[in-house]
Amino acid sequence: MLELHGITSGYGAFTALWDVSIRVEKGEAVAVVGPNGAGKTTLMRVISGLLPARSGQLVFEGRDLSGEKAYDVVAHGIAHVPEGRRIFPALTVGENLKMGAFIPAARTHYRESLERVYTLFPALAESSRCSRWAVPSCRGPSSSSSTSHQWAWPP
Numbered sequence: 001m002l003e004l005h006g007i008t009s010g011y012g013a014f015t016a017l018w019d020v021s022i023r024v025e026k027g028e029a030v031a032v033v034g035p036n037g038a039g040k041t042t043l044m045r046v047i048s049g050l051l052p053a054r055s056g057q058l059v060f061e062g063r064d065l066s067g068e069k070a071y072d073v074v075a076h077g078i079a080h081v082p083e084g085r086r087i088f089p090a091l092t093v094g095e096n097l098k099m100g101a102f103i104p105a106a107r108t109h110y111r112e113s114l115e116r117v118y119t120l121f122p123a124l125a126e127s128s129r130c131s132r133w134a135v136p137s138c139r140g141p142s143s144s145s146s147t148s149h150q151w152a153w154p155p
C-alpha cells in the first residue's frame with residue numbers, strides 16, 4: 001500500500017535520511033523505532049509531503065506521490081498526526097476535529113467519523129459542545145490561564 005524506495009532527505013545541507021526503504025501493506029501497522037535524532041519525524045515529514053525528498057520514490061496505492069506537496073498528499077489519504085499537541089490552538093475542540101475532515105473525500109462521511117471518534121473518546125464529545133469563549137466548565141488542563149485559545153485544548 002505504501003512504499004518508500006531509497007529516500008534521502010534532510011534540512012539545508014544537512015542529510016537526516018539516507019536511502020530509506022519501507023513497505024507497508026494494507027491493515028499492517030509498522031513502527032519506526034530509533035534513538036532521539038535518528039530521523040523518525042523527518043521520515044514522517046517526507047511521507048506526508050511536508051519535507052521534500054532529495055532522491056527516492058514514494059508510492060501510495062500504486063500511485064507515485066514523489067514530489068507532491070502536503071496538501072495533495074493528504075488528498076490521497078495520507079494524514080500526519082504531529083507530536084506534541086500540535087493542534088490549532090485558536091479553534092475549539094469541535095473545530096479541530098472538523099479540520100480532520102477538510103478534504104472533500106472526508107467531508108462526505110464527516111458525521112459518521114465524528115460519531116466514531118466520540119465513541120472512542122467520550123471526553124471529546126463533551127468538550128466539543130464548548131465554545132471557545134467563557135464557558136468555565138469547558139476549560140481544559142490550561143484552565144488557570146484566561147486566554148481564550150487555551151480553553152480549546154482537549155483534556
Ligand SMILES: Nc1ncnc2c1ncn2[C@@H]1O[C@H](COP(=O)(O)OP(=O)(O)OP(=O)(O)O)[C@@H](O)[C@H]1O
Nearest residue numbers: 011014015016034035036037038039040041042043
Ligand atoms: N527543522 C530542522 N532543521 C534542521 N535539522 C533538523 C530539523 N529537524 C530535525 N533536524 C535534525 O534531523 C535529524 C533527525 O531528526 P528527527 O527529528 O527526525 O529525529 P527523531 O528520530 O524524530 O528524534 P526524536 O526521537 O527526538 O523525536 C536530527 O539530527 C535533527 O537534529
Ligand SMILES: [Mg+2]
Nearest residue numbers: 040041042083
Ligand atoms: Mg521525532
